[in-house]
Amino acid sequence: MSLLIALTPRDVDVLAFLHSQGVATFDQLCRGYFHSDASCRMRLSKLVRAGYIESVPISSGVRAVPSRMRELRAQIRQSGSEFQKMRVYRVGPRLLRSRNSRRPLLGEPIFWQHQLGLGEILPAVKSILPQGGVLLSDTQLRQEC
Numbered sequence: 478m479s480l481l482i483a484l485t486p487r488d489v490d491v492l493a494f495l496h497s498q499g500v501a502t503f504d505q506l507c508r509g510y511f512h513s514d515a516s517c518r519m520r521l522s523k524l525v526r527a528g529y530i531e532s533v534p535i536s537s538g539v540r541a542v543p544s545r546m547r548e549l550r551a552q553i554r555q556s557g558s559e560f561q562k563m564r565v566y567r568v569g570p571r572l573l574r575s576r577n578s579r580r581p582l583l584g585e586p587i588f589w590q591h592q593l594g595l596g597e598i599l600p601a602v603k604s605i606l607p608q609g610g611v612l613l614s615d616t617q618l619r620q621e622c
Contacts, residue, residue, distance in 0.1 A: 480523065480526040480527040480528075481527065482523055482524070482527045484529070487510055487511075487520075488520070488524060488529070490510060491506060491510050491524070491530075492524075492529060492530070492568065492572060494506075494509065494510075495530060495566060495567055495568050496568050496572075499567060500565045500566065500567045501565065501566055501567075502535075502563070502564075502565055502566075503517065503518075503521070503564065503566070506521065506566060521566065524569070525566075525569070527569075527571060528569045528570050528571030528572075529568075529569050529571050529572050530566050530567065530568060530569045530572075531566070531567055531568075531569040531570070532564045532565075532566055533564060533565055533566075533567065534563070534564055535563040535564060535565050
């Protein structure tokens with residue numbers, strides 16, 4: 478975590494997204510914040526090396542699948558190598574230290590399936606909202622109440 482980088486406005490947006498959603502895939506971050514896979518890969522790599530985000534193998538979330546879902550857990554373990562190579566991104570140690578806080582609960586492996594699914598659905602929902610429509614996350618809803 479020795480790399481020091483100046484955060485760009487886009488970096489701040491990516492960090493805010495990860496903090497609010499808990500976890501995101503490379504593809505989700507690329508689609509939402511970058512113009513190309515190459516620029517996304519380079520910037521995420523710098524953010525990881527600087528400790529602002531961390532890249533975690535998605536297969537590590539398998540341990541968090543509840544025992545009542547044994548069949549799903551078995552299917553995940555038997556899946557091909559492409560799945561085993563996939564990684565997810567979440568808030569890193571430098572950001573947690575700077576906010577003097579714990580990792581958002583949604584960044585824990587038990588919530589990954591839910592949050593990654595929402596990450597796929599949200600862009601479609603936003604695209605059909607009427608002009609001026611509002612879409613709030615759970616955290617934003619709690620703040621409004």
